[in-house]
Amino acid sequence: MPRIQRFPIHLRFGDEDSYGHVNNVRFLQYLEDARVQFMHLPLSEAAHGDAKASDTLLETIGPDHFTLVARHEIEYSAPLNYRPSPLEISIWVTGVGGSSFDLGYQIAEPDGSTSYALAASTMIQVNRTTGRPTKLNGAQRYALEHWRADPVAFRRRQNG
Amino acid sequence: MPRIQRFPIHLRFGDEDSYGHVNNVRFLQYLEDARVQFMHLPLSEAAHGDAKASDTLLETIGPDHFTLVARHEIEYSAPLNYRPSPLEISIWVTGVGGSSFDLGYQIAEPDGSTSYALAASTMIQVNRTTGRPTKLNGAQRYALEHWRADPVAFRRRQNG
Amino acid sequence: MPRIQRFPIHLRFGDEDSYGHVNNVRFLQYLEDARVQFMHLPLSEAAHGDAKASDTLLETIGPDHFTLVARHEIEYSAPLNYRPSPLEISIWVTGVGGSSFDLGYQIAEPDGSTSYALAASTMIQVNRTTGRPTKLNGAQRYALEHWRADPVAFRRRQNG
Amino acid sequence: MPRIQRFPIHLRFGDEDSYGHVNNVRFLQYLEDARVQFMHLPLSEAAHGDAKASDTLLETIGPDHFTLVARHEIEYSAPLNYRPSPLEISIWVTGVGGSSFDLGYQIAEPDGSTSYALAASTMIQVNRTTGRPTKLNGAQRYALEHWRADPVAFRRRQNG
Numbered sequence: 105m106p107r108i109q110r111f112p113i114h115l116r117f118g119d120e121d122s123y124g125h126v127n128n129v130r131f132l133q134y135l136e137d138a139r140v141q142f143m144h145l146p147l148s149e150a151a152h153g154d155a156k157a158s159d160t161l162l163e164t165i166g167p168d169h170f171t172l173v174a175r176h177e178i179e180y181s182a183p184l185n186y187r188p189s190p191l192e193i194s195i196w197v198t199g200v201g202g203s204s205f206d207l208g209y210q211i212a213e214p215d216g217s218t219s220y221a222l223a224a225s226t227m228i229q230v231n232r233t234t235g236r237p238t239k240l241n242g243a244q245r246y247a248l249e250h251w252r253a254d255p256v257a258f259r260r261r262q263n264g
Numbered sequence: 265m266p267r268i269q270r271f272p273i274h275l276r277f278g279d280e281d282s283y284g285h286v287n288n289v290r291f292l293q294y295l296e297d298a299r300v301q302f303m304h305l306p307l308s309e310a311a312h313g314d315a316k317a318s319d320t321l322l323e324t325i326g327p328d329h330f331t332l333v334a335r336h337e338i339e340y341s342a343p344l345n346y347r348p349s350p351l352e353i354s355i356w357v358t359g360v361g362g363s364s365f366d367l368g369y370q371i372a373e374p375d376g377s378t379s380y381a382l383a384a385s386t387m388i389q390v391n392r393t394t395g396r397p398t399k400l401n402g403a404q405r406y407a408l409e410h411w412r413a414d415p416v417a418f419r420r421r422q423n424g
Numbered sequence: 425m426p427r428i429q430r431f432p433i434h435l436r437f438g439d440e441d442s443y444g445h446v447n448n449v450r451f452l453q454y455l456e457d458a459r460v461q462f463m464h465l466p467l468s469e470a471a472h473g474d475a476k477a478s479d480t481l482l483e484t485i486g487p488d489h490f491t492l493v494a495r496h497e498i499e500y501s502a503p504l505n506y507r508p509s510p511l512e513i514s515i516w517v518t519g520v521g522g523s524s525f526d527l528g529y530q531i532a533e534p535d536g537s538t539s540y541a542l543a544a545s546t547m548i549q550v551n552r553t554t555g556r557p558t559k560l561n562g563a564q565r566y567a568l569e570h571w572r573a574d575p576v577a578f579r580r581r582q583n584g
Numbered sequence: 585m586p587r588i589q590r591f592p593i594h595l596r597f598g599d600e601d602s603y604g605h606v607n608n609v610r611f612l613q614y615l616e617d618a619r620v621q622f623m624h625l626p627l628s629e630a631a632h633g634d635a636k637a638s639d640t641l642l643e644t645i646g647p648d649h650f651t652l653v654a655r656h657e658i659e660y661s662a663p664l665n666y667r668p669s670p671l672e673i674s675i676w677v678t679g680v681g682g683s684s685f686d687l688g689y690q691i692a693e694p695d696g697s698t699s700y701a702l703a704a705s706t707m708i709q710v711n712r713t714t715g716r717p718t719k720l721n722g723a724q725r726y727a728l729e730h731w732r733a734d735p736v737a738f739r740r741r742q743n744g
Contacts, residue, residue, distance in 0.1 A: 280602035
């Protein structure tokens, strides 16, 4: 199973704003859809300990916890227009912390000819009742490390 | 005129997702609305050179250029729920480059009791015909520097 | 208390699509926000039976039931553009059935100079567990009849 | 070429609202995406007069005119939840007027097992400069009549 997962992104006419390009906010929704599909992937050979190969990353979290977005960072590199054919989003793990993990993304043409955006998110696992961060368990850490690849190669960084 | 501008944010029922909180993507739309209002502010005492006090930042850009979002960074600090009363978003300038400028934002309760998110954006001025970056003019630089305040005090930063 | 309730609608820059007007889909979100505010109105003199004047229409429904949109009809009469100042939406009851009720809406300039859309919705009350329609109770019927006004004066109707 | 065109609808996680179902407003965006794809269909054997088989319905309109939504009607018949696999939307013509035409839609499981919604829209062709309705031309009328099928079988109608 590759470290980097790839999913199609189907644009909608309404993703464009009055400037005639896909709105910058909409890209964050594409990240969300990639995350949701990533969380629903069967672990396969990333399964470890109590986790079964047919389990998903979401199932390793269990019903008592859920993951929250703690931060996003996104860099836009080319204007994008609506079209019926899908784009491709790549998603991978860039870091695993005590109760959090980091994801990297690239939104690009399926043939790799154009990259529209690079992005990164930090996800925190919290207890559903208390809302407080909780430790990732062994199965989660194993799976996340399995999908770990390079940090996101952002071109520029703002000084806060 | 204060360096930090404040605008109300009116939530919509549809801003909540199936987790029962305002969706993280929606916060980026709040940033957009603050930016749009910021660009439509009369320059007042930030006017300089050819610019009149009644001109807006948008008008200093002129019809041949427009500003694009080059990057966003956002840090979420508290869950937010739909309610009829508005939130408050603060927006200010954190940096002025050759053909770009940086904005900082805070989304918070109007009474300052809770901060929901801190964010930063880099905006690039481009030529409408060529799509290439163009230099900020003197009136723009003067106005942007007038609204310049502290960098955004993000709590954590991912290593790419 | 007037039969017709009025609420402000705050537009967002992102409500416009690439044709440069507020997208037709977005109007339905304005209806939703008006409905949500309508359901949260204190009953005041529309209170009857077990209902208190401070209760809302939502509270007369109780935790075991909720209301679903069964149908919408909307007629657009003028193009609308983003602007910072709010529009006004009027909402009223046009019919009360066994387990359903009908709402009428008008989206217009606050000064009444332009009407952008007329709309109507049928809401059905269903049991949260079974998902099946359930009878409106006496307090609900009394309140809904209290807010009842004229049918929506649509100009044209398609023959299905 | 069949009279009824069918397109996939790809749901997004963010289409669900805090009730945990796809929000009623979002269905209207599905109609929009079906319309956009319908307008981009090559005419094929629906081509007539000056129109070529490779032309689209959009191209028969020409650059001086565009089509506006004048009204929508939608009836919801089953709750819908987010899932990665696409739904299917059917779209067809239900009427052709002087400067307008009517569309019918059904949103359903691809295997036809469940219908989630029926809908109808009236589209008006207007002049881009004056904003006034303009007559459909011969090629448009021929193509629209070619795709004409039964009226939408709505189950209930509100009395305004």
